[in-house]
Amino acid sequence: MSYLPDGEEAAEPPLSRMLLVVVALVGIFVAGYLTLHRFGFIGSLQCGVVGGCETVQASAYAFFPPRTVTENGVSVALIGLMGYLTIFGVGLAGLQPRFVRSRAIAVALALLSGAGTVFSLWLTYVEAAILEAWCQWCVVSAVLITVIFLLSLPGLRSGGGAQPSPIR
């Protein structure tokens, strides 16, 4: 039984998308670690001479919308975890034969990671200009989501980004 719709060529899963899924999995663990910390499953973090993860995590900006605006914000770490889980799921689906050339998957990955990158850029601005403290895990997450966005771009050029492979 073929996994492809009738009349479609088989396509090799693109390397960029495989890498995207692996990076998204790393992101799940980084955001998961920060979420566990936020909900008290991990003890307090030290305030470092360089870096200030605890300062960032304890700030009003650890929530979105920030607590300077409303008390009902959602934890930024949890938003990140949900985002990485979604990208991981969509990316994994996009590696399956049925979806490997899907334009919708390619666009969804670019939009999700693009939105994540913009959100991370704003959080990085908050760390630099408002809090004047750096959380190394947040910086790692910002780098990961940017890499995911860049890895999603080849998919936009050619549908799913897959190269058709002849059926031998």
Next chain:
Amino acid sequence: MARKPGKQQSKSLQPFYIILGAVAVVGAVVVLWQTRGGGSAAMDPVPVVISQEELSRVQGISIGRDDAPVVIYEFADFQCPGCGQFASFTSPLIKERLVETGRVRFVYYDFPLTQMHQHAFLASRAARCANDQERFWDYHDVLYGRQPTWSSMGNATGYFIDLAAELGLDEGEFSACLRSDRHQEEISRNMQLGQMLGVSGTPTLFINMKRLGGIPSFAELEQIVEAEMGGAPAEPAAAQP
């Protein structure tokens, strides 16, 4: 006969799934290790080299018997949220179960992280001004308890004076102290001592001049104290005076 593309692709994805599985296992192990306090090795005390004479030249704020068998030194920053958590949840247990039983003397050293905490140095000076009126620990507790309030202020001087008044300290004396440069040099010496001892974050704890690699829970701390005492069993909390 043409090969079935689905199966062909499943095969070509096999190495990818193996790598993905490996990343998942490594990630899960790292997160699990972190949730369990970074492992026992992270908490293992590392000896530091410093003589008692060098140490006695720098004044920390001490509580407990002078001849207690174990001394815990804490380097902390009043504006650090991690220190706030330690002060709120662990320090009261240390005082009740280790200090008041005579097993531990606890010494507080200032290590304000001035690069990131704008009021940390002023808060250290305020606490030392309270110490002049022999109310350091009360002021310590209230400073940490209200940390989220004053941390976000543009100028915390007035608030620190109000806290002193609330605790019943002599407001005029406290205000004069806080507005002077009294204790500035003392706190700077505390910071230099911390740097000499390899303090790179707060809170950092030393037990009998051995540096701990993380922030211990009270149970972990009690275990280390017992090991330092040669395995003496903990006295029941109910027996405390």
